[in-house]
Amino acid sequence: MADNVPRGAILQRDKETYAIVPRLAPCGLLDVATLRLIADVAEQYQIPIMKITGAQRIAMVGLKPEDVEPVWKALGREPAPAVGPCVHYVNACPGTVVCRYGQQDALGLGTELDEKLLGYGEFTSKFKIGISGCPMNCCEAWMRDFGAFGRKKGWTVVVGGQGGLRPRLGDKIAEDVSSEEVVGLLYKTMDAYKKLGTKGERLGTTLDRVGLEEFQKLVLG
Numbered sequence: 001m002a003d004n005v006p007r008g009a010i011l012q013r014d015k016e017t018y019a020i021v022p023r024l025a026p027c028g029l030l031d032v033a034t035l036r037l038i039a040d041v042a043e044q045y046q047i048p049i050m051k052i053t054g055a056q057r058i059a060m061v062g063l064k065p066e067d068v069e070p071v072w073k074a075l076g077r078e079p080a081p082a083v084g085p086c087v088h089y090v091n092a093c094p095g096t097v098v099c100r101y102g103q104q105d106a107l108g109l110g111t112e113l114d115e116k117l118l119g120y121g122e123f124t125s126k127f128k129i130g131i132s133g134c135p136m137n138c139c140e141a142w143m144r145d146f147g148a149f150g151r152k153k154g155w156t157v158v159v160g161g162q163g164g165l166r167p168r169l170g171d172k173i174a175e176d177v178s179s180e181e182v183v184g185l186l187y188k189t190m191d192a193y194k195k196l197g198t199k200g201e202r203l204g205t206t207l208d209r210v211g212l213e214e215f216q217k218l219v220l221g
């Protein structure tokens with residue numbers, strides 16, 4: 001069965017059914033029409049489990065293999081990148097759009113990055129981005145390969161954070177920068193990671209190996 005995996009589907013523990021994760025909720029944002037579409041498709045194909053993921057997406061779980069392609073057609077969306085050495089996701093909190101603690105527009109920056117960068121890159125491992133509107137860090141910038149959180153004067157940027165088997169807090173590389181500067185630093189960070197990363201290595205591991213100073217020469221130099 002694993003040799004014949006339907007498009008954009010992930011085989012589940014029962015070795016019979018599949019999960020799919022459509023690209024339909026940038027930074028977890030949903031509207032009524034999208035929610036209705038998801039509910040209609042889930043009802044039509046009797047999808048037993050709908051799970052909000054850590055990537056702020058909705059996973060549709062327990063599909064029969066023959067239903068996967070018709071479900072994609074009914075949704076009219078592409079699979080969100082969930083595997084492979086590329087940008088997997090951008091998390092963003094509500095920021096100044098609605099949160100009373102917000103100091104910068106996390107949703108605005110997050111959705112811009114989501115649109116530009118999902119699936120981007122041929123890195124040595126996955127790459128996750130987290131944008132938070134204030135230092136409370138609800139979207140855990142310190143735990144993402146690239147993160148930014150807002151303060152009154154601008155964004156603080158951190159790189160090399162990760163969870164998983166080798167948890168690591170990110171290293172701060174900039175403070176009080178604009179949204180445009182965050183985007184520039186992100187591209188430079190990804191370029192440096194492409195250059196320095198070795199097989200299977202997350203960015204934090206690359207940083208530990210080459211040293212923050214060496215890395216910063218490429219990103220800030």
Ligand code: SF4
Nearest residue numbers: 093099102133134138
């Ligand atoms: S990180 Fe700050 S701005 Fe974002 S949701 Fe949390 S408290 Fe609000």
